[in-house]
Amino acid sequence: MVTAPSVNQGTHEGLQSALQAALDQLPVGVALFDLQGHTVYSNAAFQQIHARHPGWVNGTETFADLIKEGRLTDWKQDPQAFLDHVRRELSAGRAVREEIEIGDKVIALHDILLDGQYILTTQQDITARIRAERRVSYLAHHDPLTDLPNRTHFSTHLANLIEESRVTRRRFGVMSFDVDRFKDINDLFGHNAGDTVLTELARRLKRLLGHQDLAARLGGDEFTVISVGDGQPEAVTRLAEALTQSMEEEIEIDERSLHVGLSIGVAMFPQDGDNAVTLLANADAALYRAKAEGRGRFCAFNAGMDRRMHDCRVLQQDLRHAIKRHELALHYQPQASVSGEIFGFEALLRWYHPTRGLISPDQFVPLAEESGLIIEIGRWVLREACREAASWPNRLKIAINVSPIQFRQENLVGDVHTVLLQTGLSPDRLELEVTEGVLVQDFARALQILRGLKALGIQIAMDDFGTGYSSLSYLQAFPFDTIKIDKSFTAKLKTDTSADEIVRAVIGLGRGLNIPIVAEGVETEEQRAFLEDAQCQHIQGYLIGKAEPIAQYSDLTGATHAPRPAPPEMPSATITHLHRR
């Protein structure tokens, strides 16, 4: 506490020191300089702001010296230039208001001219407020997990860059990418593992960026990069390749090493879009193309993609009418013991599109899943396949694919039960094929549904084993009746030793768990012999028979089939290849 001297003493010195004490009480720094910048007076707050000793008044240290550690953006770090600016403004009768950084402090400064010969400066330390503002602004523009700019920051940056590049005719690339099967990583290994993948990915990405590039996390595992490089498409391609390469090194999570793949799409300004919306939509189109081509790859936008995306939308619309217009049909592929005795069929869906021809399920099932139509289509498949199988005199099995999306419907178990009752098919002849995707989505719910289905007396097969995470915990959690080895492994048998080993290991696993194995896609006698030698029980593939209308297999079913209304005239070679959005 400073005790103010009594003004009643009436002396000039007394008044001066009372004023001095009053000024020292102010939370605002106050100082007087002569026009050369030498200090004539400074109060305590001013001395504190500038880390000078109490009572500091100094004829040698100038105003310019005081601020020389400062960051004076407009005066290119030149304190003398700043002082000249102050003098100029003041002699023109204008006050000077600036925010300057001195050391680690931010000072709000207000200078006026006193009596034409002194500069009166009042200065306030606003560091805490500015820091808080900067933090808020940083948080509003960055993703807290990866510390990358967020969507808001990215959009502003892209809009500015486009505006500037329209004038300078600069070209740059926009790269959209995401983590392949990110949802599976989260579901299988937990959200912390997902977070680790994202932060590690961001860390590797930051190392690859040029000083003009900007990477942002738009949400989830959705990332984007503006690559300015040298304005050539090769620059962004190089960045995409470097990023893919950087992910070849596995990510360590707890005790586990995880290999993470990226799918990347690229669009160039201005040829692939001269505004932000088109540019991003086209980078996304390229990304979806990369995914459709099998993930883990990079794809550049081309004009055809735009049309293909449009085609997909149109096709999705057409699919809505496919059931009632009788455009859907089932083909049946035989399943046999490894020595060749046929014991059942797998029902495989076909779409005879009135103008596009026969469309492969690989093309339209994903569209049906995306729109939710797969639930209605799946019901149709179930009813149709069960009705068909129930009509065969020979008691063969029927296997039907069920999409993970169908597990989200209200009452899958009830639906299957109703179909069994209505068609009269004995439950032990029905097998539903599910992929790991079913369990990955909502494990507890899926398990409950699978148990409900099994309680009806039907069998459950794990389809496409080996293509996803092939988590052994799934095999442990539910007593599958069959494991189907994906055809991609069968295709490599005897040409790729690791495929041989994987197939042998899966067959061994099945033996250990007492679950029979079906190898899919068996095309050659050599593959069959390998599988027999490895003690695989069942096979399916062109070697035994292709998926055909059931009438082609009447010798096996024992049924006389009424010919189905002929589909539009078209050879099967005209299967249309369309790509997902």
Ligand SMILES: Nc1nc2c(ncn2[C@@H]2O[C@@H]3COP(=O)(O)O[C@H]4[C@@H](O)[C@H](n5cnc6c(=O)[nH]c(N)nc65)O[C@@H]4COP(=O)(O)O[C@H]3[C@H]2O)c(=O)[nH]1
């Ligand atoms: N290269 C080769 N291919 C062979 C061979 N043997 C069979 N295939 C083909 O492999 C696919 C096996 O079916 P999937 O793995 O369940 O894979 C199916 C399944 O995931 C899906 N799908 C088909 N029908 C339905 C359905 O009714 N519902 C659902 N949800 N999905 C279906 O579409 C996928 C593709 O079906 P398709 O095009 O009929 O293709 C079928 C079949 O025609 C062979 O020896 N060599």
